[in-house]
Amino acid sequence: MQTLDSGVEIHDVSWASLGTDRVSAWLVVPPGDGPFAGVVYLHGSETDRDDFLDEAVAMAQGGAASIVMDAPFARTGSSRKAFLLNFGLAERERDMTAQTVVDARRAYDVLLERGDVDPERLGFVGHSWGASLGVVLAAVDERPAALVIITARPSWTGFLEAETEGWVRSAHERVGDEDWQQYLALMAPLDAMAEVDNVDASRLYLQYGTADDVVPEDVSAQLIDAAQGAKSDLYPAPHALNADATADRVGWLVDRLELSPIGADVLDEVGLPDQPSSF
Secondary structure, three states: OEEOOOOOEEEEEEEEOOOOOEEEEEEEEOOOOOOEEEEEEEOOOOOOHHHHHHHHHHHHOOOEEEEEEOOHHHOOHHHOOOOOOOOOOHHHHHHHHHHHHHHHHHHHHHHHHOOOEEEEEEEEEEEOHHHHHHHHHHHHOOOOOEEEEEOOOOOHHHHHHHOOOHHHHHHHHHHOHHHHHHHHHHHHHHOHHHHHHHOOHHHEEEEEEOOOOOOOHHHHHHHHHHOOOOEEEEEOOOOOOOHHHHHHHHHHHHHHOOOOOOOHHHHOOOOOOOOOOOO
16 A cells, blocks of 8 residues: 555555456545545556546545446456457457446446545546546446546447448458457447447546547537537647646536546646656
8 A cells, every 4th residue: 555645545446357368457545534535547548547647636636436447358367468450350349348337337336445435426537448447347337426438439339331442351351251240240239339329428528639539529529419418628739638627627527526626736746648657
């Protein structure tokens, strides 16, 4: 355990996943006795649990206990599942992706088992790959009342179908059309667009960048248009967005989860997604 000068505690925790696997995560706990709000963070496809640790520490200073979890492909040791972009092993990637949603649901159980987290004040923050799964999570779990969806790709399989050049074309040719079509069919139910109609969109806050070369404006508009009733904001920023987006989502969560105000000096210590934490 690490205790910061602010009194915030950072614990290295894990819980059971599929089979003998375990989910690795940071548990960030505010000072005091609670009751606290509870937030689960899920990173993108190229990072790990360190990605949102600094933001979780900032949220703790407003009274939120957070779990910042590793996706299966970001764990260490025997629990690591390197199944992303395995177009010829579609069932493995589908199962890993679906298991991540189960692991996130279990993260709320872990928070609530503490006894000092208010079950009526639960939130979620995800970036990119993790944000897309946040929409799926919202469709199957009503407990998180406020979910921030940061630069989510509306449809991974839709992107693969529409993109016919570059690495996508090479991957398609490498695995062959039969495996490619099977991959698309098995992964499509885990797209954000496949589940957004099953979500009370008032629970969602969508954040996108107008300079995002991963999810361009015409693509992000698909999810914004589909999530009628959701809050949404666009920023003149790339895929990781900017400090204004960080301040906006923290402010929204402070309001929705009834947290204490979080000062600008605290937010100054928060980096952007896809950047290493300072802790």
